[in-house]
Structures are given as structure tokens and as C-alpha cells.
Amino acid sequence: MNLRRDVPILLAATAAIIGASLDGDGRWLHWVAKPLTTLLIAAIVWQTLKNNAPEPRSAGRRPATSHPITARTYSRAILLGMGFSCIGDIALMLPFDAFVPGLIAFLLAHICYIVAFRAGFTAGKGLVLAGALLALFAGINLAGLWPLLPGDLRIPVVVYVVVLALMATLALARAWSPNSTDTAAGTNWAAFGAVLFVISDCTLAWDRFGGGLPLASLCILATYYAAQYCIARSASD
Numbered sequence: 001m002n003l004r005r006d007v008p009i010l011l012a013a014t015a016a017i018i019g020a021s022l023d024g025d026g027r028w029l030h031w032v033a034k035p036l037t038t039l040l041i042a043a044i045v046w047q048t049l050k051n052n053a054p055e056p057r058s059a060g061r062r063p064a065t066s067h068p069i070t071a072r073t074y075s076r077a078i079l080l081g082m083g084f085s086c087i088g089d090i091a092l093m094l095p096f097d098a099f100v101p102g103l104i105a106f107l108l109a110h111i112c113y114i115v116a117f118r119a120g121f122t123a124g125k126g127l128v129l130a131g132a133l134l135a136l137f138a139g140i141n142l143a144g145l146w147p148l149l150p151g152d153l154r155i156p157v158v159v160y161v162v163v164l165a166l167m168a169t170l171a172l173a174r175a176w177s178p179n180s181t182d183t184a185a186g187t188n189w190a191a192f193g194a195v196l197f198v199i200s201d202c203t204l205a206w207d208r209f210g211g212g213l214p215l216a217s218l219c220i221l222a223t224y225y226a227a228q229y230c231i232a233r234s235a236s237d
Helices: 001-021 024-051 067-092 097-119 124-150 152-177 185-207 216-236
Strands: none
Touching: 001 024, 001 216, 024 067, 024 216, 067 097, 067 216, 097 124, 097 152, 124 152, 124 185, 152 185, 185 216
16 A cells, blocks of 8 residues: 555545535535545556656667557556546536536546456456346346436436446456456456446436435445546556
């Protein structure tokens, strides 16, 4: 554990969760801390990119290749996904209903994560098992939510669920069937993060459309920040 890196993230996440339960003037704590936490987590990936940047090309020398291009592409995709996530964070806490823009922002974030995870998975039993599990889980939740969804949100929600399930499927497939270019730590971090993201989004959906859940903000934000942290660590380990 890196205290200088992780303690500020933990404090910001705690402030965001506490702020979500406050009303009136105290709500500013949530407005500030929610996107700040995501940015602090994204800084892990940014630092990884800086540390692994190729050396400048000098006369008569070939560019350094100690860090694979695929690893830098992975980190860039993850960083871009966290940028879209930060936009989604802001959209979902605006004083007016910006659920659809927030949904689109997180949809784009998951597409970025799919691009990252797609480059490092091996088709096989791991992919089949992960796909079957995520399809079953997504199908059960969609079936339960379907009567509760407003008509104009049904298609956007279905598209989002499919993309989310695909993201998690690829992350689990990489962990269960790693190839020679993957590290066990990196694939495991990504898999944990993907599963936590599914839990967070599922809780958010049931809270929003199912009439509210007890301690919803705590569960949604805690699993969300843990998910983003794990995905960020997958780029650094």
C-alpha cells in the first residue's frame, strides 16, 4: 500500500460518501469530493504513463522498447475511461436531472475499458464462463427492472447493461485465461474492478428505479470508487 497515494483517495472517497447524506449547504462536500476522488484515482494511471514513457530518441539510437506499446495503450484507454467517468460523476450530481448524459458518459468509459481489456484476453473456457455468468446476471436484473423503467429509458438502459456486461466479461476472461503478456496482478485487479463496477451500477439502478434502497449512497459510492481504484491498479501492476 502506498500511503502517499492511497490515503488522499480514501479521505476524498469518505468525504464524498458523507457529503451524499448531507442536505442544504453541507452538500458542497459531495459536489467537490465526488469528482476529486475519481481524479485522484486517475492520477495513478497518469503516473504510470509518466514513469513508463519511452526515452527520447537520440541520434544513432533506436527508441527504447523496455515498456511494451500495448501496455501504454492499455493505460491510455483506462485513463480516458476515467476521464469520461469524471464527467459522469458531475452529470449525476447536477441540481437537475442529467441521468441520460451521465449514462452516456459512463457508457463511453466502459467502451474505453473494453478497448483496454480486449487487447489482452484469450478466447477459451474463461471467456465462455465469464460471458455466461454476466449474461445470466444481466438478464435477471433487466427482467426485474423492466416494468419499473420509464419507456424512454428502456433502450438506453439495455444498451448500457450490454456494454457493462461485455466490459466485465472481458476483464474476467483476461484473469481466468491470461496470455503471456499479462501479469497476474494486473488481470486480477481489473477483474475485481469490473465486478465491483457491476455491483455499483446494479445497486444504483435498483435504487433509482426500484423505489430506493437503504444505505444506497454508501453501497454505490464505496463499490464505485473501489472499482475505479482496482482498474487503475491494473494499469500500474
